[in-house]
Amino acid sequence: MKVGIIGQGQAGLVLAIMLKKNIKDVDITIIDKNQIAGKKLLATGNGRCNLANLKIKENSYNSKEALKIVKDFDAKKQIEFYKSIGIMTRSLNDLVYPFSLSAKNYVDYLIRYIKELKIKLINNEIVKSYESSESKVKVTTNKKVFVFDYLIFATGNESAPQLGGDPSILNILKKHGYIIKENKPGLCPIRTIEQTKNIENERWKCKVSLTVDKEKVYEEDGEVLFKKDGLSGIAIFNCASLIARNRKFKKASISLDLMPELSISEVEKVFFDMNFVSKESFLYGIFTKPMASYIHYIANVKNPFRYTNTEIKKIAKAVKELTFNYKESYDFKDCQVAIGGLEFENLNSNLFSKIENNVGFAGELLNADGLCGGFNLMFATATANKICDYLLK
Numbered sequence: 435m436k437v438g439i440i441g442q443g444q445a446g447l448v449l450a451i452m453l454k455k456n457i458k459d460v461d462i463t464i465i466d467k468n469q470i471a472g473k474k475l476l477a478t479g480n481g482r483c484n485l486a487n488l489k490i491k492e493n494s495y496n497s498k499e500a501l502k503i504v505k506d507f508d509a510k511k512q513i514e515f516y517k518s519i520g521i522m523t524r525s526l527n528d529l530v531y532p533f534s535l536s537a538k539n540y541v542d543y544l545i546r547y548i549k550e551l552k553i554k555l556i557n558n559e560i561v562k563s564y565e566s567s568e569s570k571v572k573v574t575t576n577k578k579v580f581v582f583d584y585l586i587f588a589t590g591n592e593s594a595p596q597l598g599g600d601p602s603i604l605n606i607l608k609k610h611g612y613i614i615k616e617n618k619p620g621l622c623p624i625r626t627i628e629q630t631k632n633i634e635n636e637r638w639k640c641k642v643s644l645t646v647d648k649e650k651v652y653e654e655d656g657e658v659l660f661k662k663d664g665l666s667g668i669a670i671f672n673c674a675s676l677i678a679r680n681r682k683f684k685k686a687s688i689s690l691d692l693m694p695e696l697s698i699s700e701v702e703k704v705f706f707d708m709n710f711v712s713k714e715s716f717l718y719g720i721f722t723k724p725m726a727s728y729i730h731y732i733a734n735v736k737n738p739f740r741y742t743n744t745e746i747k748k749i750a751k752a753v754k755e756l757t758f759n760y761k762e763s764y765d766f767k768d769c770q771v772a773i774g775g776l777e778f779e780n781l782n783s784n785l786f787s788k789i790e791n792n793v794g795f796a797g798e799l800l801n802a803d804g805l806c807g808g809f810n811l812m813f814a815t816a817t818a819n820k821i822c823d824y825l826l827k
């Protein structure tokens with residue numbers, strides 16, 4: 435059996451290994467337009483490659499289809515799979531990483547293993563078109579024509595174009611009759627209506643709450659990084675995805691509780707007690723100077739030395755509910771996942787096409803996105819498992 439895989443990312447590389455380990459006499463070629471395999475993988479998890487997550491929640495993915503695929507090949511099964519190919523993992527809280535905590539080590543190992551298994555890697559070739567007939571699939575690149583028994587697209591999506599992110603296959607699939615959901619950037623910083631220039635590069639551990647059309651939809655403890663025009667950090671990335679998943683919202687805002695350890699009345703009491711300790715505002719003894727000035731400004735209080743009781747209450751409110759209105763998300767080059775892609779309608783439960791013969795799909799090109807925490811690589815691996823199961827039948 436000749437299998438062609440387009441894409442040398444997590445989905446394509448892992449799929450090739452699964453097929454080779456499970457199917458006798460399978461001949462596999464993986465084509466990629468990048469010069470090197472696993473280019474995006476090298477950048478994952480801050481260079482540590484967060485492969486999976488031990489705890490899946492309802493909102494970890496955008497759809498029930500994605501959730502089901504991952505539950506069928508959950509973290510426990512994925513850890514076993516890695517072990518079966520010689521990759522030891524470790525879990526930090528619920529996050530699963532290669533034991534080496536090194537994306538580079540992980541990618542180097544995968545590539546060496548793939549070469550050992552005699553899987554062909556072809557680089558610097560862009561797939562331009564394909565044709566499926568009764569039992570063969572013909573693929574045309576910018577250099578050559580290939581003929582396979584099965585063709586699997588593992589071409590990712592529009593996120594991080596500098597690492598290979600490319601939606602061009604989705605445009606080709608559209609012409610073949612597939613339903614494609616328009617892409618939006620997910621897991622990325624956001625721009626806010628409020629100015630944040632004065633607190634650029636500040637970081638603060640806080641509770642982040644997302645409200646969409648007056649309904650509080652998400653809450654996460656995390657570190658927020660203030661950018662010159664908005665907010666960043668993992669909790670903000672997750673908020674950006676949740677906003678992008680909701681295609682019809684009118685207004686979204688993010689509220690930061692800068693002192694989540696204390697209730698508002700406790701914060702007020704602390705502030706009342708501290709209002710006399712310094713000639714300068716007591717805020718400078720709690721927050722960094724830029725943050726203290728910003729809170730002072732947002733609370734709209736006048737006296738920089740001793741505040742009135744009403745002013746203290748206003749400051750406490752600003753600290754407990756520092757609110758930013760969503761303007762827009764950053765671009766695809768700053769995002770970790772695309773929200774959108776190939777819809778599941780035209781696919782069977784093993785991710786093979788219902789409208790053409792012998793064409794399957796794996797990874798981020800599907801309309802599936804996970805929040806931060808290993809959910810996207812975990813999804814890519816789980817889709818590879820579905821494809822492998824189908825070809826084993």
Ligand SMILES: Cc1cc2nc3c(=O)[nH]c(=O)nc-3n(C[C@H](O)[C@H](O)[C@H](O)COP(=O)(O)OP(=O)(O)OC[C@H]3O[C@@H](n4cnc5c(N)ncnc54)[C@H](O)[C@@H]3O)c2cc1C
Nearest residue numbers: 441443444445467478479484561590598797798808810811
């Ligand atoms: C900075 C960053 C950090 C991340 N960290 C994590 C993390 O720690 N954990 C996690 O779960 N997720 C993380 N993600 C998300 C995760 O990396 C992706 O969802 C996942 O790698 C997608 O894998 P894939 O195989 O589907 O696609 P990709 O890795 O995008 O691979 C697709 C490949 O197809 C090739 N290709 C596309 N079109 C063509 C064509 N026409 N012809 C030939 N080749 C083509 C591309 O060059 C690319 O190499 C991160 C993403 C980024 C950008």
